[in-house]
Amino acid sequence: METEGTYDVQAIRAQFPILSRKVKGKDLVYLDNAATAQKPVAVIDALVHYYSHYNANIHRGLHTLADEATAAYEASRVAVMHFVGASSPDEIIFTKGTTESINLVANAWGKSFLQEGDEIIITSLEHHANIVPWQMVAAEKKAILRVIPIDDNGILDMEAFKSMLGPKTKLVSVVHVSNALGIINPVEEIIRLAHEYNAVVLVDGAQSSVHLDIDVQTLGCDFYTFSGHKIYGPTGVGVLYGKRDLLESMPPYQGGGEMIKEVRFEHTTYNELPFKFEAGTPNIADVIALKAGIDFINTIGKAVIRKHEETLLKYATAKLKYIKGLRIIGDVKNKVSVISFVIDGVHPQDLAILLDNQGIAVRTGHHCTQPLMHRLGIVGTTRASFAAYNTIEEIDVLVEALNKSLKMLL
Amino acid sequence: MTNHKTIKNIEQELIDDFSLFETWEEKYEYLIDLGKKLAPLDPAFKTEDYKIKGCQSSVWIHSHEKDGLVHFAGDSDAIIVRGLVGLMITVLNAQPAKEIVNAPLDFIDTIGLSSHLAQTRSNGLRAMIKQMKLDAGAWQVNAENKTVE
């Protein structure tokens, strides 16, 4: 395998221990990056180093270990702040993932600011994590959930969105990049339009954070969420960015240690941001290791990785189109390195089984977007998603394995 | 009933068949073939009532009892799973309810299918077997109640 220009994909691969393993006797070809990315050795080492050298509870202790752990934990917060372009570390709240970040907003913000008849707008492309929490709070508050329709390619109907907006619109929660199809939504325009009606906007960045340059201040969104495990970091840690004023106006999500200033049985005062929203001992190790994931991306450069991924996407798209009966869902210009496809007469599950036997990891099924699959009239798709360490050769292996699978199935 | 094959007999035949396969491809081609040949399930039974929970693809199993034996029909929208339905029907069809309920079905491990199916798919197979045994159990209770009457 050669390097492409200055992009030394082999040097990058060498940082990922898992990529040298075999699956069913074959070299692993990992193309399920939209579900979770593999971890560079720096992330794994950060976890081991924390537990072997300075494991301690943070913010409270007055000993050396507690100091070191607190410093590393807070350094991670600063790294995240830069990663999303926030103006202060106080606006960065650690959660266990996108799902918890959205639930935090639905509970803390939704329960205090939503009233009967208010409207929440989401899109047809949402992950269940950006549907169900709103349904729950809407049911409780008698608010109304509205959904921006899409066309058959998965493109949002912005005219329909404009006509939905009104004085009742209190929140617009949109996925930045569709996990099922890879489509990039016009969030800048959505935010601008929603703000004309003073609606709060949450951007689900679970898929965009790893591929696109994120600057929450330029975007102007009120909340931005993402998961550490999709940006080469560990599982069990995620982020909620929120504008300071908004976060300050919200009640806490959970009560407990860390989030308090003073507790009396009669009355408790809450801690300041961001601690107000981080009740209990947080996931210290994973938060610390998340910084190693961010450093990995920054060292190569997001734009450089993106260029590589675009090369892979273009190559794979062209190659896959040669397969008879294969149809790419969401084959649009503005997308990240995700290809979702269906093949006439072939159930995605059958493909997944046969590809797995050839060492290839892809995702099949509804991708936690059942309403989207329903709208598109399909049971699911097969999805290949590419990351910094994938190669052109791996796409060739995929295409060959697909052809072989189809020969067996049809 | 002189020619009646027991579940054990059929399992042994399958073990013999599978022992001839040297590659994973051959095993899967066999299953895909079984899936293609499986008699279609009456659409009247392709309903939620007969759908098995716990499978990624849709699987339906229908059973009826005749002369003390339980008969199965089934279907899936995915062809390999359809093959697995076919495989289980081959083993368990037209057997006495009690035999079905008590069958250990070790052949699945012996033919090495479980190792080739990812965990989620194995769960699907397990769910399928559980349902077939539950059905057989229900027919067994039914038959016992009849003899009591």
Ligand SMILES: Cc1ncc(COP(=O)(O)O)c(C=O)c1O
């Ligand atoms: C667009 C989108 N939103 C939300 C989520 C949920 O993320 P997590 O499971 O890490 O909380 C995902 C993950 O698959 C996603 O892709």
